Amino acid sequence: MKTLILAVAIRIFIPLFVIFSVYILFRGHNHPGGGFIGGLICAIAFIFHIMAHGPKDTAYTFFTIKYFRKAHQTGRSSVSSVLVLVYKNLFRKKELQAAPDWLPRQWRVDPIFIISCGLFLAATSGVFGLFLQQPYMSALWADMYLPVFGKPGTPILFDLGVYLLVLGVVLKITFVMAEE
Structure with a gap:
């Protein structure tokens, strides 16, 4: 209803x-x-x-958690790359939407x-x-x-x-x- x-x-x-x-x-x-x-x-x-x-x-x-991740990033992530990922997703999300090498991802x-x-x-x-x-x-x-x-x-x-x-x-x- x-x-x-x-x-x-x-x-x-x-x-x-x-x-x-x-x-x-x-x-x-x-x-x-x-x-x-x-x-x-x-x-x-x-x-x-x-x-x-x-x-x-x-x-x-x-x-559902929506975030951006680099398209060509494979393998294990170092601590610095994880911190960059968190920083860009929290504070630079508008820039990531326009960047072609960052793809939107979702985690439920x-x-x-x-x-x-x-x-x-x-x-x-x-x-x-x-x-x-x-x-x-x-x-x-x-x-x-x-x-x-x-x-x-x-x-x-x-x-x-x-x-x-x-x-x-x-x-x-x-x-x-x-x-x-």
Whole structure:
């Protein structure tokens, strides 16, 4: 069901949902919330976009990274060539569009990649305690205090991993169901 009202309203609601989900993610240390509910709230924004525009348009709009690469570049890239590639794609994109030796490329971020990044981050957040002769998943906190976030520590890495894991799972299920 594609409606004009939902298509226009979702442009306003997607940033609000994502900002609110990040707020819930960081609020979860001292109050109810955290990675799980934050990931669900973020996924709701993309579910609404899928309802309004379809799964292909959502995947192209939010989960496709567009960049330029040299046409004749083959083999392994050195660190300097990767830095040049990143610099030109971020700051000189208009020049690259007119250059004949730079070709446009696309890379789609699959929900499976988001799931694997979240699982890796959640699992490795407990390893830091092992380095200090403490049990796995021991909470470690930094000595500094950040104004908005508070004291950073390993629980936020775990919550961020759960956030990405839940977001990826819900997106994968939604994309599979919407494409049928």
